[in-house]
Amino acid sequence: MSASERCEVTNWQTDFDHTAPEYAADAPAIWEGLRETCPVAHSDRFGGTWLPTRHEEISAIAHDTEHFSSRGVIVSVFEPDIPAPVGYAPPITSDPPFHEVARRLLLPAFSPKAIRPIEAPTRAFCSQLIDQILAQQDSTGVVDAAELYAQHIPVRVIAHMLGVPAEDGDRFRGFIHRILERAGQNEEPVPPEETMVFYILEQIALRRGAPSDDLIGFLLDAEIDGVPLTDEHVLGTIALILLAGIDTTWSAIGASIWHLAQNPDQTARLIAEPELMPFAVEEMLRAFAPVTMARKVAKDVDLGGSRLHEGDWVLLPFPAANRDPEFFESPNEVILDRQKNRHAAFGLGIHRCLGSNLARMELTVALQEWLARVPEFELADPEAVLWSTGQVRGPRKLPIRILASNAASTGKETL
Amino acid sequence: MRITYNREACQGHNRCYLLAPELFDVDDEGYAVLLISDEVPEELLAKAQLAVDNCPEYAISMTQSMPESGSPT
Ligand code: HEM
Numbered sequence: 001m002s003a004s005e006r007c008e009v010t011n012w013q014t015d016f017d018h019t020a021p022e023y024a025a026d027a028p029a030i031w032e033g034l035r036e037t038c039p040v041a042h043s044d045r046f047g048g049t050w051l052p053t054r055h056e057e058i059s060a061i062a063h064d065t066e067h068f069s070s071r072g073v074i075v076s077v078f079e080p081d082i083p084a085p086v087g088y089a090p091p092i093t094s095d096p097p098f099h100e101v102a103r104r105l106l107l108p109a110f111s112p113k114a115i116r117p118i119e120a121p122t123r124a125f126c127s128q129l130i131d132q133i134l135a136q137q138d139s140t141g142v143v144d145a146a147e148l149y150a151q152h153i154p155v156r157v158i159a160h161m162l163g164v165p166a167e168d169g170d171r172f173r174g175f176i177h178r179i180l181e182r183a184g185q186n187e188e189p190v191p192p193e194e195t196m197v198f199y200i201l202e203q204i205a206l207r208r209g210a211p212s213d214d215l216i217g218f219l220l221d222a223e224i225d226g227v228p229l230t231d232e233h234v235l236g237t238i239a240l241i242l243l244a245g246i247d248t249t250w251s252a253i254g255a256s257i258w259h260l261a262q263n264p265d266q267t268a269r270l271i272a273e274p275e276l277m278p279f280a281v282e283e284m285l286r287a288f289a290p291v292t293m294a295r296k297v298a299k300d301v302d303l304g305g306s307r308l309h310e311g312d313w314v315l316l317p318f319p320a321a322n323r324d325p326e327f328f329e330s331p332n333e334v335i336l337d338r339q340k341n342r343h344a345a346f347g348l349g350i351h352r353c354l355g356s357n358l359a360r361m362e363l364t365v366a367l368q369e370w371l372a373r374v375p376e377f378e379l380a381d382p383e384a385v386l387w388s389t390g391q392v393r394g395p396r397k398l399p400i401r402i403l404a405s406n407a408a409s410t411g412k413e414t415l
Numbered sequence: 416m417r418i419t420y421n422r423e424a425c426q427g428h429n430r431c432y433l434l435a436p437e438l439f440d441v442d443d444e445g446y447a448v449l450l451i452s453d454e455v456p457e458e459l460l461a462k463a464q465l466a467v468d469n470c471p472e473y474a475i476s477m478t479q480s481m482p483e484s485g486s487p488t
Binding site: 104107108110111112113278282339340341342343344346348349350352356357 | 426427428429430432433434441442443444445465468469470471472473
């Protein structure tokens, strides 16, 4: 195929819409079809968007910051308004060389050793949530594991890291809903004092007078070459942590519970062989990777037989890379103890998820606590499971029927 | 067998540290630190292989320390 033409294919291949409910419900099957017929698909939607589905091209894009810029990471009809290299939410929207500067500031706060002290309180919080779920359960035994369990865990953890009151978590979910899930489709204007920007600026102002040892205080103290960060930088980074850390982790926890609910033998095996958990967690992340990123083409470039032009959008479906049969054996099978698992759920290249150690800890603890208390469960109604649309994919409605449960919570100090 | 670790390729996924803490530590920024430069002890070979096979950035490899010692198994 010449480099200047697109693959000649029909419907999903030429006109895909990654925000459609059909995509949300059945993405793995769509990638499989595309991989075989049109590994770099194109759609005119959103001003021109490409969709690679093989690990090879996805990895190549993620590693090529010369041709692919992070100034736009969420595909939309709007042009990102703050240009690279800084972008509106450093470091995720930053390109080299500024990216490294913005990222290195944050790395120590998210290293495995920095995350460790949060593990015990996260465990206690999960256990407390399950206490509440079991107490509220009616005679049907049906509970929504996405709404009552998965979504609350990352919200509380982020509130703890930022050093804001635990109750503010409810507001975070509102921000995420407006900014990520319904981007550009909000009917009513939001009163200024209810916006995320207002909230974060208020938190910054509170700490200007009284230094704090939380993440916001840490950023206010941080300097680049002896100069304190600009307010835009602090605001953008806090906004990023708030938005990047919540629905992503919520999706991973929910998808794992969704899978186990349908595979009682795997659930039983995980309970009987707890040493499998580290492998099982990575396998869940591989099979149900929640995050698809995007890039803007910075310079014309050939990819998988097509010519990509400056300004085009390119989706980076890490979840599709994770299902590529060229890269993984039996990619559509969940193998709890998969030994060879170079999954890309946390991205590839320089933007590797900064929160990956935190997310991995949350997913591990959430599953361990769930299995300890709810060892037998099933999907109450497979048709009622609702997957989110857009670039973060996970169950938002997940009715589970609890078939067996254990009482007794430890009563340890929670978040 | 010896382990080769490429710090330039490492992006701090921390998979090696989780799978083989006897062989890898992490620094304050979350990048891997290889703990041994000699032969990998027999009992840690399986863990070393896991570290190699799970690094998303191919930053870790194992090499035969004595090329004349026959074909790799
Ligand atoms: C299972 C949960 C999560 C998944 C699947 C996930 C996935 C990702 C992916 C794929 C990227 C790469 C972006 C790119 O290439 O453009 C990324 C970046 C990032 N993630 Fe996560 N994430 C998760 C949880 C978190 C959490 C809990 C936090 C923080 C509290 C977080 C903060 C970030 C940040 C700050 C970046 C930008 C890093 C950079 O650009 O250098 N993420 N994440």
